[in-house]
Every structure is written in structure tokens, then in C-alpha cells.
Amino acid sequence: MNKDKKIKITPIEYGTVIDHIKNGHAMKVLRIIGVLDKKMDSIVSVAMNVNSSMGKKDIVKVENIEIKSDELDKISLISPRATVNIIRNYEVIKKHDVKLPEKVKGIVSCINNTCITNQNEPVEPEFDVIGKDPVTLKCVYCERDMKGEEISENVL
Numbered sequence: 001m002n003k004d005k006k007i008k009i010t011p012i013e014y015g016t017v018i019d020h021i022k023n024g025h026a027m028k029v030l031r032i033i034g035v036l037d038k039k040m041d042s043i044v045s046v047a048m049n050v051n052s053s054m055g056k057k058d059i060v061k062v063e064n065i066e067i068k069s070d071e072l073d074k075i076s077l078i079s080p081r082a083t084v085n086i087i088r089n090y091e092v093i094k095k096h097d098v099k100l101p102e103k104v105k106g107i108v109s110c111i112n113n114t115c116i117t118n119q120n121e122p123v124e125p126e127f128d129v130i131g132k133d134p135v136t137l138k139c140v141y142c143e144r145d146m147k148g149e150e151i152s153e154n155v156l
């Protein structure tokens with residue numbers, strides 16, 4: 001296959017490329033890494049439903065920013081197979097897989113309506129990661145388990 005056909009996203013000089021995001025999850029990835037909230041003037045590109053050897057995927061490209069790895073690890077909650085490429089001078093200088101953190105705080109809201117974190121109290125939602133495949137979270141306050149779509153639909 002020719003390279004131009006395969007890679008739908010143009011190379012960047014400096015920044016971060018997040019590849020192999022589960023298709024349909026690019027916007028949630030942007031929310032997790034804070035691109036949607038922060039006042040940011042970097043160029044952000046999103047490609048969705050790109051064909052790859054492992055099925056359809058999304059790709060997110062953020063120019064002029066090297067996203068911190070602890071930030072990127074949060075992506076593993078909704079897309080465990082995502083890979084991260086740090087680009088400098090058009091070259092990939094660092095490539096790593098996201099890894100699941102042991103605790104998750106303030107990224108996902110609890111699915112239990114009666115949980116204290118959903119009662120307008122100043123309590124930040126917090127979960128222990130109790131399973132990897134599929135990713136399973138347990139609320140530290142109400143002990144409710146959440147997995148799969150329950151997690152991706154409740155990303156704050």
C-alpha cells in the first residue's frame with residue numbers, strides 16, 4: 001500500500017500524535033487531555049474511522065505540545081490500545097503505549113446517581129482500577145463497579 005494512502009494525517013514538526021484510538025473515541029480523548037477546556041492556540045487535528053490493519057481507528061494530533069505521560073495514561077481508560085508518538089523536527093523521538101493508572105481521580109463521574117460524588121458536594125469522583133481487560137473501575141465512595149461504555153459515557 002502506498003504511504004500517502006495509508007497515512008491520512010500530515011506530518012507535524014513538533015507535538016504529540018495519539019494513534020490507535022478506539023474509533024469514535026477521539027473527542028473523549030480530547031476532553032481527557034484537556035484540549036477542549038484549556039485556552040489553547042495549538043493546532044489540533046482529528047481523524048476518525050481511519051482504516052488500519054487492526055480495524056478502524058481514530059487519530060489525534062496536537063501541534064507544539066508534548067503531552068505529559070500521566071495525562072496520556074488516562075486515555076487507557078477508554079482506549080487501552082492507544083499509542084503515543086512525541087514528534088520533534090518531524091521525527092518520532094518517543095513512542096509509548098498508554099498504561100492504566102492504579103487510581104483515577106476527577107476524570108470519570110460515578111454511574112450511581114445516589115453516590116456522594118453526584119450530590120453537589122465538593123467531593124471529586126475517585127476510583128480504584130480493579131480490572132484491566134476489560135477496564136473496570138470501582139468507586140471508592142459507593143463501591144459501584146463500572147466498565148466499558150459505562151466508563152466512556154461518563155468521562156467528565
Ligand SMILES: [Zn+2]
Pocket residue numbers: 110111112115116117139140141142143144
Ligand atoms: Zn460512586
